[in-house]
Amino acid sequence: MNKIDVIRQYSPLALAYLGDGVYELYVRRYVLGQGNCQNHKLHEKSKQFVSCEGQARFLDLLWQELTEEEQEVVRRGRNAKSHSKPKNAQHGTYHAATGFESLWGFLYLSEDTARMDALFNKIIETCVE
Numbered sequence: 001m002n003k004i005d006v007i008r009q010y011s012p013l014a015l016a017y018l019g020d021g022v023y024e025l026y027v028r029r030y031v032l033g034q035g036n037c038q039n040h041k042l043h044e045k046s047k048q049f050v051s052c053e054g055q056a057r058f059l060d061l062l063w064q065e066l067t068e069e070e071q072e073v074v075r076r077g078r079n080a081k082s083h084s085k086p087k088n089a090q091h092g093t094y095h096a097a098t099g100f101e102s103l104w105g106f107l108y109l110s111e112d113t114a115r116m117d118a119l120f121n122k123i124i125e126t127c128v129e
Helices: 003-008 012-033 039-050 052-065 068-079 091-109 113-128
Strands: none
Touching: 003 091, 012 039, 012 068, 012 091, 012 113, 039 052, 039 113, 052 068, 052 091, 052 113, 068 091, 091 113
């Protein structure tokens, strides 16, 4: 069994769990790269990236650029049955964000750093406009 087949055996929520941390690290690295400041300000700068709404928006932005395999990972994550949701998010938005995070977990386990970098750079281009 190859690496991708092993990764496909993970539940989409497990991929989202990992992907949440991986994506958060990308965001934190980017925000810190913008200059040193107080923790509160770092958190404020990060919110646009890590909120359910932001992740759902970025997923829409990236969707056409995703491979069929990446889209399938997102679909599995989006359709996963989660028994929780943030109190300030709509169900659809929360599920889209879960799909987005599943993609990051999948790419991380695939060790596809170049792909994660490319997708994150596309997100950054959108936020800087």
